[in-house]
Amino acid sequence: MTSTVGGRSPGLALPKSELLEMYRQMVLIRRFEEAAAEQYALGKIAGFLHLYIGEEAVAVGAIHAMDEGDHLVTHYRDHGYALALGLDAGPCMAELFGKSTGLVGGRGGSMHFAAASKNFWGGYAIVSGHLPIAVGLGLASRYLGERRVAVAIFGDGATNAGPFHEAMNLAALWKLPVLFLCENNLYGMGTAVEYASAVREMAKKACAYEMPAERVDGQDVLAVYEATKAALDHCRSNKGPYFLEALTYRFRGHSMADPEMYRTKEEVEEYRRQRDPIVLFRNRLIQEGITVMAELDDIDRDVDDIVAAAVRFADESPEPDPQTVTDHVYAGSARAS
Amino acid sequence: MAREITYRDALREALREEMYRDERVFLMGEDIGHYGGSYAVTRGFLQEFGPERVRDTPIAELGIVGAGIGAAIGGLRPVVEIMTINFSLLAIDQIVNHAAKLHYMFNGQFSAPVVIRTAAGFGQLGATHSQTFEHWYAHVPGLRVVMPAVPKDAKGFLKSAIRGNDPVIFIEHSLIYRNRGEVPDDEDFLLPLEGAEVRREGTDVTLVSWSRGYYLALGAAEELAREGIECEVIDLRVLRPLDLDTVVRSVQKTNRLVVVEEGWRTLAMGAEIAAAVQEQAFDYLDAPVARVGSLEVPMPYARNLERLVVPNKDRVVEAVRQVLYRRQSVSVS
Secondary structure (H helix, E strand, O other): OEOOOOOOOHHHHOOHHHHHHHHHHHHHHHHHHHHHHHHHHOOOOOOOOOOOOOOHHHHHHHHHHOOOOOEEEEOOOOHHHHHHOOOOHHHHHHHHOOOOOOOOOOOOOOOOOOEHHHOEEEEOOOOOOOHHHHHHHHHHHHHOOOOOOEEEEEEHHHHHOHHHHHHHHHHHHOOOOEEEEEEEOOEEOOEEHHHHOOOOOHHHHHHHHOOOEEEEEOOOHHHHHHHHHHHHHHHHOOOOOEEEEEEOOOOOOOOOOOOOOOOOHHHHHHHHHHOOHHHHHHHHHHHOOOOOHHHHHHHHHHHHHHHHHHHHHHHHOOOOOHHHOOOOOOOOOOOOO | OEEEEEHHHHHHHHHHHHHHHOOOEEEEEOOOOOOOOOOOOOOOHHHHHOOOOEEEOOOOHHHHHHHHHHHHHOOOEEEEEEOOOOHHHHHHHHHHHHHOOHHHHOOOOOOOOOEEEEEEOOOOOOOOOOOOOHHHHHOOOOOEEEOOOOHHHHHHHHHHHHHOOOOEEEEEEOOOOOOEEEEEOOOOOOOOOOOOEEEEOOOOEEEEEOHHHHHHHHHHHHHHHOOOOOEEEEEOOEEEOOOHHHHHHHHHHHOOEEEEEEEEOOOOHHHHHHHHHHHHHHHHOOOOOEEEEEOOOOOOOOHHHHHHHOOOHHHHHHHHHHHOOOOOOOOOO
16 A cells, blocks of 8 residues: 655655645535534525535545646536536535535535536446446547546445446546545445445455455655556556555544444544545645644634635525526527427 | 338338437347347348447346447437337336436436337247236436327337437337338438327217227228228327327317226226326216226137237227127118
8 A cells, every 4th residue: 555654755846835735625625514514504505415524635636736738527526626617615515405506506416516617527326337438438539539537536435336336447448547545434325335335455356357456545745646646647558547546534524414333433543643645645735844833723714714714605695586496407509308 | 291101110221320410319128139139120230330339248138228328428329229128127126216317316417318118919839938028117307208009100200209318218029120101201200208199089989099009990881881990090109298188179079088008007008098098087988998808817829828818909908898888789771
């Protein structure tokens, strides 16, 4: 497994501004999700709300390594990816509120963020269903002679489903530029990996398709960044797909409705204390002399303001116009019925 | 100018013309390349267009439909072939949860213009290879579902489907690939993916069908004409969006309706059409709407049993007599 903790990380050679931006994005995701939980409790957000707290280093590390033109499709715990792509927090929060100013106009909700402007082709909520779509995006990239890699982010639970295996086979068979990035947070909803998967290491599943694979410490943002960078280089140099397994942990329940009967409080506390990706990165940046605590605190305060403004924006935004409810069923001109 | 060609050749022409017209158009499916296509629609295409554009796939319907959706998002114009509509059930999640929904769910930012070609049909193929599910797809907002009966429609619809921006379920039928019909010569001959067509005018009863069922309806109409019963025959052609106006207009004239479908009647197209007609033309109906479909059993293999299950011309004739309250044929000569 790749980890940069305890060793000198090439990622630390990144310009300070980039390192601080990665830190800022992780904090932004954390605060955004905390605010979303609050707003959910207040009844401003409804339906399913899956929080990304604890997994921030994966989104930020991976997306920071991507080129602007790369494609991205993800699973439904998707707020973090949108924020890591640099999308404004306001429209993201407004989407959770079901407002017209939301990222997708209030039509998608928490699980279906998307931004064509960033080649973020959506959060998908049928587990593993988006993986064949990533294969198609990779196929299009190669067909059109582009240098884009299609990045698919999914959980450990997805690796037990048929679409995962069909997608892995197709991508490997056709040597397509697809990065399969598995976030192994140890639980598929409330079922632990050992009750769901014949192998505990998701990366081993890539062997069946002769696809290179690697495990990485998903709580270490620089390790994720470096591993993703290398994996993308592999894909971009026409060597076919790559499989990356990021070991991570979800600090909150599966969704807001989760009483968490399947894991102990001690386990969760242990991760929160020892493996919080933001604390780890913060300490690292200070220890390495890249920054000082006051500078990071300033970032934290800025993020608090951004998130507070995002909540205000969402709250004050109008609901979708009822007249638009039948818009967009079809892209073409013939009438929708 | 027009020529008479087969339904299969109409499809072949549509695919070839669109592939020459637009390099983004490519084909993907099981046995479409080296084998030449299960129903020979793509025979010779691999040699003509090469393996990048005529892509043999593993037997993995969900994967290839999903890849088609992704390729469409990524800027291509994929035509995915699912060998038969029976196998499309493996891909139904991709079709229903993704292809049909992306444009709406993501607020019109992008769509998945993928064409999914597949074939209905039967012929002593047993329970799992003899079904038809067009109404399952026609149920879903966001999809366009076409099921052409004649070569002209097959060509015009397929070309429009490939050029359009919506996902299209394009359903052929294994028993009509050799049917012949006139097709315009124009390489830009396109048909909008909507609208039923009155193919035979009549005054006594309206027969509605599509795909191969249209030929059963037409055969019944010709037989009944010999005894003085004039059937109006409507080829529905497109199952979503459904053109009920044409059906209702006809029922307002004939006051009687028989729907002919190949699958099970329960919760199928005939049920939907009957419901819509009673909503829109209740006062015009002089008899309950009749539906001719399969017996509600899994398809048996044995020839005699299969013949009992699938609808045939005689059962259509019988249904027409029923809505006309005529028990026996009346000799007019």
